[in-house]
Amino acid sequence: MMAFIEQEANEKAEEIDAKAEEEFNIEKGRLVQQQRLKIMEYYERKEKQVELLKKMYVFLHSFAILMKF
DSSP states (O other): OHHHHHHHHHHHHHHHHHHHHHHHHHHHHHHHHHHHHHHHHHHHHHHHHHHHHHHHHHHHHHHHHHHHO
8 A cells, every 4th residue: 555655656746847847848948039039139229220330431431522522
């Protein structure tokens, strides 16, 4: 009888461990995806800033050339 109870307890503990591992992996995946999106948004903003700075440089450079004439 004790062996049966111990076996049942071990099986239940394994089920709980498996469920906890599954929930952990789901949450970890969610957090990784969330941070990946934040990083992508950050670099998209930086790319837009670089493009704007390039346009400003071209404009100012052209303006400087025109001012020499």
